[in-house]
Amino acid sequence: MRTTRRLFLRVFLPIATVLVGVALSYGYRDLESKLAELRNQEYTRTQLGAVALASSVEPVTRGLKYLARLSALHTAVDQPTPQNLENLAQEFSTFAESMQLYDQVRWIDETGMERIRIDLHHGQAELVAPDKLQNKAQRYYFTDALKLKLGEVFISPLDLNIEHNQIELPYKPMIRFATPIADQQGNKRGIVILNYYGNVMLQAFAKATSEQGMAINSAGYWLKSPDTSDEWGFMLKRPELSLAMRSPAAWKLISSTDSGQVTLNDGLWTWATVYPHQAGHRSGASSPEAKGPSAQEQALPLYFWKSVTHQSAQTLSAIRQTIALKVASVFSLFLVLSAWSSWKLAHAWRSLADSEEKYQTIANFTYDWETWISPTGEQIFNSPSCEKMTGYAADAFNAEPNLLLRITHPEDQALMSDHLDHHRTQNEACELNFRIILPSGEVRWIEHACLPVYGKDHAFLGRRASNRDITDRKLAEAQIRQLAYFDPLTGLPNRRMLYDRLHFALAQAKRFERSLALMFLDLDYFKKINDTLGHEVGDQLLKEVAKRLESCVRSGDTVARVGGDEFIIVLTEITAPHDAAQVAQKILAAMAASIRLDGQELNVTMSVGITVYPVHGDDDVQSLMKKADMAMYEAKSAGRNTYAFFEMANLINAQPAGSNHESETTHNPTA
């Protein structure tokens, strides 16, 4: 479990690190994108607001200049007859009613006295009666405008209309546009003045900024704000209702630059500036005060409006939180998924390592030599045990695909070569035994079993083989075979082997109509040797006799020991009994030479009984054995150290040719 956990950490930690990096990078980019979108939106709003303010001023100045050029005005100025004044009033009324933008349309003469005044009430132009006309000589807009050159336009600050020294309710935002007029001699004869409804402009501004914009005058007071309670602070004598007081840092930047965008502690500020005087072609003096003389003579246009938007710090923080939450939830999901996958992978690795370990342990400790050969004949795997078995390391087999064939015993190479050629790609199991020669020259028997290997997709993956060292088994088998078929003392075939061969030889003789002789040989007086010289000497003597018997026959003949001092010889290549007689004589002659054993010279003789197929009968194996045995006893009876044919022993009891046997049978062993 500890190993699995370690593997898990090795997989998961790098993935988690990458995921954290990706999440942070993605989150940062997403936040940047959202903030950029917000900044663009704010920038667009302030620009649209500024355009709305500037474009509201332009038509008013054009309308003012139109009035200043009216012939009815100049006629009335030059000849202010009741008729002319009435004509002018008519023109002013028509203008006011058609435009619906102005609260008042007036001509104020050079003394400050209102000469023609049209008030708009509920859309209707009303001429103010002469006795209701006022003198405006003390008003700043009169004095400032009268100072202008002909053609120049005075634009007052945007403020609330004041009637009878009270701010008119509901609030009536107002801007006064005025320009001087002159008579035919060029003497200034007062001004034409329009009281413009500021609300029209402010509504256009609000609409352009989606109700989110703030129109602020040059003193930092709100003219229009999403929060209406902030508006008109300068008129209400409440300095706290100004951006200059509410957010000094922001106002410092906004008032000092025409446009910009900045993120401060209290949020994102975006602004643009409108100079209404510049928009009116020519500028005149202005005053931030509602009443009174001009604060500035005809100076630079310090009066401006700011189109401003503000996104609070809370709004920005909410955007960050939303993105952080989104990224965190996606990141958590990926983290959980990768943790789960890493755990599964670690578990699989662990299982694989376990099975590899088990497999390696089995491969290392197996006594058999396990191999795997690819379909193209490459050695994919050789278990380490191959070195103990062959004297060559597994790497040697992997490096030399032909090594197995090379170390195969020459007598088995054809078998192995055939196996490798024919079975490598065959869909069948195969078993074979072969010998290999070790580097030391030692020969070992290998039992080889192989079968094809298929993958899960039934693809042929080559052959898997198991090789086992069966040298000891082969030796044991050979020993068993030796014990079963051979006489342990002399190494001659025993009775069982004799019978096998005799059966075969007799069948062959019968089939090919050939002759066969069976000789039964028994040592004479062997018991005495044992009794006098000991069993050991008797054994040595038997071995020497066996050798001498073998030397007397051909390679196709069989010499077997079937009893203590009894031997059988099968002669397969005779044509007549005479041939067998010659072999018998040869044997008796071979025995005649003394044998030196244990420092003594020994002389032994043998009695030999012979039967010949088919001369002595068309017999079976048992009959042949019996007849030969009987013949041997005949030879014993005849005095030993001689041979006798079965036929002759029974019927004529005659000595075979070469009667000198008699003399040979008189030889006694020298015990």
Ligand SMILES: Nc1nc2c(ncn2[C@@H]2O[C@H](COP(=O)(O)OP(=O)(O)OP(=O)(O)O)[C@@H](O)[C@H]2O)c(=O)[nH]1
């Ligand atoms: N040394 C030795 N003696 C054996 C072995 N097998 C049998 N004998 C002895 O061989 C002798 C065989 O004797 P027999 O064939 O009966 O008699 P013999 O002395 O040869 O006399 P005849 O055959 O009549 O000439 C017995 O004394 C057995 O004990 C053996 O493997 N080794």
